[in-house]
Amino acid sequence: MFDLIQRAIIPIVAAVLALAALLAGWVWVALLLLAVVALGIYDFLQRDWTITRNFPVAGRIRWLFYRLRPYLRAYIVEDDLHGTPYSFEARNLVHARARGETDTHPFGTERDVDAEEYHWIGHSIAPEPDPDISPRVIVGNDQCARPYSASVLNISAMSFGALSANAVRALNLGAKKGNFYHDTGEGGLSPYHLEHGGDLVWELGSGYFGARDKDGRFDAGKFRDNAAHDAVRMTEIKLSQGAKPGHGGLLPAAKVTEEIARIRQVPAHQDCLSPRGHSAFSTPIQMMEFAARMRDLSDGKPVGLKLCIGQPHEPFAMIKAMLETGIYPDFIVVDGGEGGTGAAPLELSDWVGMPLTEGLVLMRNALVGAGIKDKVRLAASGKVYSGMGLAENIALGADWCNAARAFMLSVGCIQAQRCHLGTCPTGVTSQDPGRQRGLIPEVQGERAARFHAKTLEAMADIVAAAGFRHPQDLQPHHLMHRTGPEKAMPMDRIHTFLPEGILRDAPDDTIYADWWAAARADSFRPGIDLVPARAAAKNIPAEM
Template sequence: MREAIKFTFIALLILGVIVFTGIFPIWGFSIMGIAVFALGIYDLTQTKHTILRNFPVIGHMRYLLELIGPELHQYFVESDTDGKPIDRNHRSYIYQRAKLEKETHPFGTELNVEAENFKWMEHSIYPAKILDAPPLITVGGPTCTQPYSASLLNISAMSFGAISKNAVLALNKGAKAGNFFHDTGEGGISEYHRQGGDLVYEVGTGYFGCRTEDGNFSAEKFKETAAYPEVKMIEIKISQGAKPGHGGVLPAAKNDEEIAEIRGIEPHIDVISPPGHSAFSDAKGLLRFVQQMRELSNGKPIGFKLCIGKEEEFIEICEKMVETGIKPDFITVDGAEGGTGAAPIDFTNYVGMPWEKALIFVVDQLNGYGLKKNIKVLTATKIITAFDIFKALCLGADVCNSARGMMIALGCIQSLKCDTNKCPTGVTTNNPSLMRGLVVEDKWERVKNYHYRTLHDFLELFAAAGCTSCDQLHRKFIHKKIGDEIFSYEQLYPTVSDSAYVIKNSGK
């Protein structure tokens, strides 16, 4: 309906130009008059829209303005610092690095440094020498026989289906060129993922790529998929920040025959993954599943991803790790601010722990139970800039992932049409006429450039702090304004010492 209104107005506008410029004025005026009269009759007789029944023809102006409202707001109303979820300054940061354009900003900060919760980092008057290359982080505990060296910044989980095949191709080619990993998302592994870039195979509650006919986990299919040489790590998706406690959502409009075949489902239906796993239902079951996957994958790093909800449930997982000796090689921490292609609004707005508190909580628990030395913490949620990476590492993360940052590097303009199959930049649509705009051979280089330049910015911040090793990063480097006072994160969230909780509990 809305598209019809939009095209009707475009047609009337063209006819209006014909009339008022004197080009074929007689028949142009006649056609326009007939079109307006027909539209008016339709409006008066239709029963679905009150505005149109009461205000035929001119009532369409409301719907036209509503259609272009987001564009009007983005380009003419919002400032450089207040766009949501990613403001214009941060989008510009990504575009400039992806296109190898300028890296400087004129005339000083546009941020209000006196605002509540404003954050900043300490620097040293004795900066260190800038490292020649970013450090790599080894992921793999004592029982892992195929450890993986991960970049500090990688592509976070985005499924084929949620994003287009062209987007997947460009992301994977960029990951290969830049030597960083590409998380597949829960939609399985397609041929577009297998372009030579390192993969983290994400297994969600729908078990796409390792699924039985009735939707349960298939050990045989998992073993086959996990054996792909591109698959370097496996991630069990327990929950996602944008919709924790709710399964993944792929609208029917985006579920075509190709995507359905890869996922092992029926095409052209809404795909809503179960909210929880059928392979386990408690902490011990989760750890046994980790152990099973490690064995089936011949010792590749196994981890799980979650958004924190009930704190006691994560504490129980830590307790069971100590009790059973079974540990994942990594844990990915997502925050409630995480992105998604489609989610119920209440889950997006009101469910799950925000990223900063979640990351600190997970790191503290792992430290307290003596687990952090064997488990790497990955994190993803609005990781955009070098400062975002620096802050995350200071709070205790080892590796950062970015989804929306990589999407914007591909050309995403934050049109907020991800769930409609009408993405104008071809990133989140499988519509061929829109997808053709995303030229893979151009966009993969932008992904690589964004990754490279952002880590280069990080190394400059790293040196400015006087650091030469990631082990030196600490919560004391990051400060937050609260009221009229400034506190370091170490003051707000004192670091928990190794095995502090185990010692305390054993002393009872």
């Protein structure tokens, strides 16, 4: 009995105090206390929740602190460097640059330079006096009639629906002001993407939103009409994304408004799930033919592929299809497994998909090793938010980088992680007009452009310190990485970087011999039994 009294102490004390309040004539106080007593009786008798059945009212305090836990961690507990997915330092850097506040740091680095994750760019005694502070990359091979000059930092794929209308407006205005591109994501081309005239990359996923027939298949006529917009500068086939590769896109029902349903041509107020794979193609050769068709339908605008790298023989199958058909996409975007999204199964986010560094190196080796890197540009996306992130990825083989969450932070996101619930406190990912009113596109668009410019300036400082004018001069050996507290190595001694054409001329001399042998232009399935081939292999890559 004493144990029961201890566990029910809150409603018991409330009952005693309510009686005292009634005797003292404090009716309103008594009513409030009786409400606590009633809640305690309800908790004690209900059958759904063990904690409140055994600890009436008190168990609810535990629920309260669970709800407060993310905010307490963010504002009180976490240090500057170890918050996830973005640390306080990262968030504060983006916010400072977006607002035009100082982004300098006093008293030296706070990072542990002996930690295994520490890495740095080697500087030169002869720095470059005049670095390019707004470097560009020409996208478009000789099969493209309308090449595009891209910034080395752009907005990664985020759909209207995943983002609010005001967030899309702000990002596109930032792209217009800062002269960089804005990837639409797979959710279709909305009026908000077109409102300010910023450059767009129209992404087409397996749902073909904005270019689909009544059965959800690709509609060439609708695609041609939308791709004809002047603002659409390139198109992109989404094969997978880092946060949930192999799953397809997901927009929760709470965010599928009538307007979004109309743009995507799907039922309103139901989960909008893209299929796991494309219906327009099923083999590497068919993929290249579809890319060529999209390029033709868009009147020669560059076309690209976006994917998170998974099984290594599959990128090589794509390369073999390019070589066999003679069709070359204008660019490939590698999305790292650490990429973010508004809604994804936890296991897919945590454990499926190759992280960006490994995926970028593999795709770079596939293109260079096949001798076609001059035809196909390479972009990287995955937690890029700083000048160092740009410099690092470009040194590893990327021509440019895309960022999604960093640009969300630049227009007001505070990493509340309510994206999937439709209750974003800053209106960035909410479809609630009451929440969206807090985000003023004209103000936040300016901040997105400022973040972009300041980040490019920071990258230019790094490039100049290394002795170069353009970031494309950075190479893997300029990037050093710790392999232990007493040892560091350049990245070209940690990862393999293939020489030009070796996969085409002497694949057996590379660490990718078995993956290359397994790759087929006519199928994504391996062409050999990889188990005995891998068991007998002499050159098994340590990084895989």
